[in-house]
Amino acid sequence: MEEIEVAPPQANEVRIKIVASAVCHSDLYHLFESMHKDGFPTVLGHEAAGIVESVGPGVTEFQPGDKVIPLFISQCRECRFCKSPKTNQCEKGWASGRHNVMSPADSRLTCKGKKVLQFMGTSTFSEYTVVNQMAVAKIDPAAPLDKVCLLGCGICTGYGAAVNTAKVEPGSTCAVFGLGAVGLAAVMGCKAAGAKRIIAVDINPEKSEKAKVFGATDFVNPKDHSKPISQVLSAMTGGGVDFSLECVGNVGVMCLGVLCGRVGCQRNCWLDRLRRLFCPTPSAHGRTHMEGLCVWRL
Numbered sequence: 001m002e003e004i005e006v007a008p009p010q011a012n013e014v015r016i017k018i019v020a021s022a023v024c025h026s027d028l029y030h031l032f033e034s035m036h037k038d039g040f041p042t043v044l045g046h047e048a049a050g051i052v053e054s055v056g057p058g059v060t061e062f063q064p065g066d067k068v069i070p071l072f073i074s075q076c077r078e079c080r081f082c083k084s085p086k087t088n089q090c091e092k093g094w095a096s097g098r099h100n101v102m103s104p105a106d107s108r109l110t111c112k113g114k115k116v117l118q119f120m121g122t123s124t125f126s127e128y129t130v131v132n133q134m135a136v137a138k139i140d141p142a143a144p145l146d147k148v149c150l151l152g153c154g155i156c157t158g159y160g161a162a163v164n165t166a167k168v169e170p171g172s173t174c175a176v177f178g179l180g181a182v183g184l185a186a187v188m189g190c191k192a193a194g195a196k197r198i199i200a201v202d203i204n205p206e207k208s209e210k211a212k213v214f215g216a217t218d219f220v221n222p223k224d225h226s227k228p229i230s231q232v233l234s235a236m237t238g239g240g241v242d243f244s245l246e247c248v249g250n251v252g253v254m255c256l257g258v259l260c261g262r263v264g265c266q267r268n269c270w271l272d273r274l275r276r277l278f279c280p281t282p283s284a285h286g287r288t289h290m291e292g293l294c295v296w297r298l
């Protein structure tokens with residue numbers, strides 16, 4: 001635990017008192033797996049909720065006392081991406097080419113006089129943080145902050161993957177691999193989209209009950225089977241699922257996620273793309289982890 005200084009907000013910035021912050025696997029990925037030296041020192045955390053403590057010049061939409069969720073993908077509402085219904089990757093975001101951290105000039109955090117980078121532009125594992133006003137969402141004053149903090153990343157990622165990206169169809173069969181916050185939200189999204197069968201897959205047997213609470217109709221633990229899980233799912237569904245959502249971040253599981261789909265052109269296209277992405281040449285190092293999740297419409 002380190003004591004840090006959080007500078008007052010500058011023009012168009014908001015200083016937030018963080019009340020609740022969850023741990024997303026992407027925090028762990030940055031810490032233990034990506035480990036690029038340009039990404040440190042940093043304060044991790046990006047899935048939080050808090051209360052506005054002070055605002056900088058030019059801030060009109062927020063005032064002290066507002067309940068808010070900091071956003072790691074900003075919404076300037078003006079750029080071509082913000083205006084497009086196809087993406088939400090705002091061009092004014094903080095992260096492009098910066099190893100998941102804000103540039104030192106943009107960070108308001110220091111520790112013993114030295115700049116500390118803001119992970120994902122948010123740095124919510126701190127009692128206070130400062131973010132640009134376009135990276136803040138005002139929420140209902142009655143919202144319980146310890147619960148809605150999950151809307152800062154995991155819930156939107158998983159739910160949106162099912163509903164917006166995969167566009168899960170009513171009556172379809174879905175497989176969801178990995179049942180952390182992202183996977184459970186994907187299960188919830190599949191259910192909301194009207195999926196008839198939702199097969200939740202996790203190597204942790206304790207996830208079974210929780211997955212069913214969120215709408216899974218079946219739970220499969222790959223460790224209970226000697227065959228590859230893709231074959232197990234294929235047999236369970238009479239030939240494969242319609243939608244497969246990989247919410248682990250493991251390239252091997254992504255391949256299995258494709259293989260459990262119905263045999264057909266789409267499935268083969270995805271497999272081909274995956275192979276080219278991760279095994280471009282026999283001599284290249286195939287990646288084993290990817291920070292993100294994959295959605296297959298099979």
Ligand SMILES: NC(=O)c1ccc[n+]([C@@H]2O[C@H](COP(=O)([O-])OP(=O)(O)OC[C@H]3O[C@@H](n4cnc5c(N)ncnc54)[C@H](O)[C@@H]3O)[C@@H](O)[C@H]2O)c1
Pocket residue numbers: 023024025026029153154157177178179180181182183201202203204207222247248249250253290291292293
């Ligand atoms: N916007 C984004 O793209 C975005 C946002 C949030 C998280 N992520 C990524 O999504 C992934 C999941 O995040 P999370 O916070 O829900 O993670 P988590 O660690 O809470 O959950 C992962 C789950 O996967 C299970 N699992 C591990 N190996 C497995 C395997 N081989 N087969 C089946 N299940 C397995 C674990 O038991 C665990 O329940 C991570 O890779 C994270 O980096 C991406």
Ligand SMILES: [Zn+2]
Pocket residue numbers: 024025026027046047153154
């Ligand atoms: Zn996250």
Ligand SMILES: [Zn+2]
Pocket residue numbers: 074075076077078079080081082089090091092
């Ligand atoms: Zn924008």
